[in-house]
Amino acid sequence: xxxxxxxxxxxxxxxxxxxxxxxxxxxxxxxxxxxxxxxxxxxxxxxxxxxxxxxxxxxxxxxxxxxxxxxxxxxxxxxxxxxxxxxxxxxxxxxxxxxxxxxxxxxxxxxxxxxxxxxxx
Amino acid sequence: xxxxxxxxxxxxxxxxxxxxxxxxxxxxxxxxxxxxxxxxxxxxxxxxxxxxxxxxxxxxxxxxxxxxxxxxxxxxxxxxxxxxxxxxxxxxxxxxxxxxxxxxxxxxxxxxxxxxxxxxx
DNA sequence: TGTACTGGTAACCATACGGTTACCAAAATA
DNA sequence: TATTTTGGTAACCGTATGGTTACCAGTACA
Numbered sequence: 001x002x003x004x005x006x007x008x009x010x011x012x013x014x015x016x017x018x019x020x021x022x023x024x025x026x027x028x029x030x031x032x033x034x035x036x037x038x039x040x041x042x043x044x045x046x047x048x049x050x051x052x053x054x055x056x057x058x059x060x061x062x063x064x065x066x067x068x069x070x071x072x073x074x075x076x077x078x079x080x081x082x083x084x085x086x087x088x089x090x091x092x093x094x095x096x097x098x099x100x101x102x103x104x105x106x107x108x109x110x111x112x113x114x115x116x117x118x119x120x121x
Numbered sequence: 122x123x124x125x126x127x128x129x130x131x132x133x134x135x136x137x138x139x140x141x142x143x144x145x146x147x148x149x150x151x152x153x154x155x156x157x158x159x160x161x162x163x164x165x166x167x168x169x170x171x172x173x174x175x176x177x178x179x180x181x182x183x184x185x186x187x188x189x190x191x192x193x194x195x196x197x198x199x200x201x202x203x204x205x206x207x208x209x210x211x212x213x214x215x216x217x218x219x220x221x222x223x224x225x226x227x228x229x230x231x232x233x234x235x236x237x238x239x240x241x242x
Numbered sequence: 243t244g245t246a247c248t249g250g251t252a253a254c255c256a257t258a259c260g261g262t263t264a265c266c267a268a269a270a271t272a
Numbered sequence: 273t274a275t276t277t278t279g280g281t282a283a284c285c286g287t288a289t290g291g292t293t294a295c296c297a298g299t300a301c302a
Contacts, residue, residue: 148259148260150260174260174261174262175261175262175263177261177262177263178260178261178262181259181260181261182260185259198268198269198270199267199268199269199270200269
């Protein structure tokens with residue numbers, strides 16, 4: 001057996017927040033809800049209307065988004081009003097940005113391949 | 122009943138790729154594997170060593186990453202060598218970047234709150 | 243006051259996820 | 273050839289996810 005000399009540290013709260021953020025973004029319905037909220041706060045009913053899906057399903061998606069801190073809800077009378085809070089996305093964007101150099105380099109490699117494989121046309 | 126005037130279109134392949142990408146990134150083990158691969162290709166054994174986790178578990182994570190196109194594997198003899206392919210992250214980064222203006226604006230609001238709530242110190 | 247509307251909760255279902263152990267196949271090597 | 277090593281597959285388990293229907297609570301309003 002090979003005991004690792006480079007153990008992985010336990011997951012800290014930053015990492016857990018990334019779990020929640022990326023997890024919340026991994027569903028098309030939730031991304032669609034966020035896109036809708038980007039043009040302003042909205043009631044749950046308004047949010048649910050475009051979807052061929054029951055209210056409870058939307059409620060669950062909203063709870064996932066709240067859990068991730070991406071949506072905040074305030075109840076005013078019998079109407080729940082949801083609004084976007086994009087701040088948790090910042091850490092996610094930073095995490096992904098680290099890999100920008102890699103995908104650019106890989107696109108460069110693709111370009112070179114085309115240049116060599118398909119010389120001056 | 123209110124039939125929506127803004128139906129949600131069916132999920133296209135771009136959106137499905139985002140599902141896979143964000144889903145793959147939502148697990149700390151997989152993010153850790155990607156970080157490891159950022160410093161160069163690696164065998165499955167080398168990848169698995171740091172984790173207090175069985176090989177099949179790592180294999181499953183690798184399959185999720187391959188499914189998302191983030192890792193490519195070539196088998197050379199009895200050794201599998203994995204390498205990073207960051208290109209699918211580009212679309213994810215673009216998607217999140219759309220919300221940059223929102224989180225910056227919300228951070229600005231926070232700053233203003235501090236300035237007003239805690240005047241010249 | 244009765245009724246309709248907004249939204250949430252409970253219970254349920256099927257499937258996916260993240261992990262395990264046990265086992266197998268192919269390649270390298272003594 | 274026998275053995276070790278690398279890695280994958282199969283079967284299983286508990287829990288989470290994404291959806292449903294049925295029902296409930298509070299608010300607005302005729």
